[in-house]
Amino acid sequence: MSGLTRLKAAVRGELADLWCDLHRAQSYAINGKWSMACDNLEERIKLLTPLVGATPWDEIQIPLLENGVYQRIHADLGIAVEPDMERVAECRARMEASAP
Template sequence: MSGELEGLKVAVREELSDLWGDLHRAQTYAINGTWSIACGNLEERIKLLTPLVGATPWDEIQIPLLENGVYQRIHGDLGIVVEPDMGRVALVRARINAETP
């Protein structure tokens, strides 16, 4: 049974990772560029699964979701403290900006 449970946890973690990516895309394509009904639906799914397996590590989250505080807010709503290394996030952003023509 424990092997099945561990397999289920892995599947939920993978689904959460996919949901964060979907949320990033939904926010990017939202009419106002910030939030949409699709974003809200994805947020609810993230909030449903996160308590089952814990927070997705911040370094697996898309940079804009960290920069705009969505990752932190969603976890805060759940009572989960997350502390992304915003210094590292800024370094990644600077690298991305430097590579963008």
């Protein structure tokens, strides 16, 4: 594996972690919507995404897809993403059906 290939894999891994961190930061925000921590994570996502492309939507936390954050961030970058919202809804329904 070349150094460039390893670097791109590392950036993709970091992006996946940043999306997870953004989901967590949003859930901890005082209003449950957005915070300064979210702003910081968004900027880091926007810095790395153009280098390796969009993180696949099926690797993103469901609330970030449902509330449009994933779509908005990519739109800001001029990157088209089209999550399958029907599959997202099906996954949400399965999660809610299995919740205690």
